[in-house]
Amino acid sequence: MTTDPPVLLLAPRINETGLQLRTAAGLRGLRARTAASWQAPRDLLGAAVHVYGGPLFADAVGRELGLALLEPAEDWLARLPLGLTGRRVSATTLAEARGLRGPAFVKPPADKLFAARVYPDGRALPGPALLDGDTRVLVSEVVRFRTEFRLFVLDGAVRTGSRYAQDGDLSVAPLGADGPEVLAFARDVLAASASHAPLPSAVVVDVGRTDRGWAVVEANAAWASGGYAADPGEVLDVVLRSSGPAAQLPVADWTFRRELPEVVR
Incomplete structure (x- = not known):
């Protein structure tokens, strides 16, 4: 008896990260396809599907495909200590x-x-x-972020990351020389989050450097976040966990499920 490999379904308006994830999925032996429309493909109903795309696409296909889409709590940033938010x-x-x-x-x-x-x-x-x-x-409170970084987190650990902005302008590059400081601050954030404001097992956390020091920017759903210069294979691992079949969702992640609307066709 053979089992079909999971499918990575990409939103119709595919972006650069989507293209990278499609390639990474193929190299891993997963099926990957770009949706032809903003509807759940009939042939994927009942299959093991993961998605990557924005909230509109997720809401359009998520319930029919039986997905559990993980996202941080709305008040996560507000629950962190002032020493980590910087404002x-x-x-x-x-x-x-x-x-x-x-x-x-x-x-x-x-x-x-x-x-x-x-x-x-x-x-x-x-x-x-x-x-x-x-x-x-x-x-x-208004602060100015001098440099901003995106981190893909799985099971409380950073798997990969990228710089994405400098002085408010898009500036994509690997973590590079900033890596040790970024990752050290991220460990503090994730440790504090575990006790003050838990995160789903797969999530994106953005951090940056302000005139006052390091600070958290925000947290976002991995299935809707750009990867920039992060390693596509590691990004794929986080995306797959963040947007998979509800039947496979760990109990600890139940509270982080996005509420998906019922779509009437």
Whole structure:
């Protein structure tokens, strides 16, 4: 009796990371294909499928394909110690944030419902006609990240990483000479997270250097994150764990499952 290998299903609008993952999957003997549309392929229903793509694609196909998509808790960053975030961060609602009287960095914690940036005050945020007041947001004290790095984490350890920005501009490169400092700070973050704000077993954590020192930028779902100059094979390991069949999900990850909508065809 033979068992078909798992399938890595990529969103229709494939990006550079998707291309790298497709190659890495093929080298490993996995099936990899790019979806022809924003619908779950009929021939993959009941198969062992993993996905890579943005939230819209995940929501469109996830429930039908029986997936468990892991993402960090919305308030993860706000629950970390100030010594790791490097600035005050609070998890609140858009209604509360609209009352801000000064500048703050405001972002939706997961989906890109509006632009994540520095707002001069709460009046500049999307109004009630655009988004409900109970929309969850993260509000941060404004800091300037000089250099930013993306780290792919599996089972509490960094598997690979990449620089992705300098002074707010895209700047992709391997960790290089920054690697030892980045990884040392990451170990502190992951150790503190284990006790203060747990993460799913497969996740992306972004960190960076500010004028005040090292600080956490944010955490994101691995199945929707760009790999930049990270090792594609290691990225693939993290993506596969973060977006696989729900029946294979470890119990410890149950609380990190994304709520997937039921799609009516």
